[in-house]
Amino acid sequence: GSLSSRHPVSILNGRTVYPGMSGGVTGLGLSAALCGGLFIGCMAWLFMYLCPLTGFGHGLAFESYIPYLLPVIGGASGFFGAVVDSCLGATVQLMYRCRICGKETEKNRHCSVDAERIRGLQHFNNDAVNAFSSAAGGLLAVMLYRVIMSL
Secondary structure (H helix, E strand, O other): OOOOOOOOEEOOOOOEOOOOOOOEEOHHHHHHHHHHHHHHHHHHHHHHHHOHHHOOOOOOOOOOOHHHHHHHHHHHHHHHHHHHHHHHHHHOOOEEEOOOOOOEEOOOEEOOEEOEEEEOOOOOOHHHHHHHHHHHHHHHHHHHHHHHHHO
16 A cells, blocks of 8 residues: 555545555555465465365365455455454554654654554554454454355
């Protein structure tokens, strides 16, 4: 999203936000998340195809339709994880404002001085947001896979 020629918008209300602001999204950034997930799903499919004896695809006949859905599962999960990341960044992520330049930042120090806390849950920094959003994307992938396997 930071490479986009268009200004990001808040995932919560659609208003324009400055580049790099937590909770801001662009079409390019969301597309990149989708493509990244598709790539991971394609790599899973490739490894299943190249290494069927490793146990990676244990219990699946490669000729079935399930391996071909791995890119779809990956794409959906990657996109979902990115959306969760932006939503958490816009709502509960710990954010600060620099006392010198006034910039909103994820760091508790900016311009070599302590920044002022302006919002967010205690200890819920960017690393926590990344962990939760990654877990959400992974959980969706597992749930989609289990649903497909039950069909």
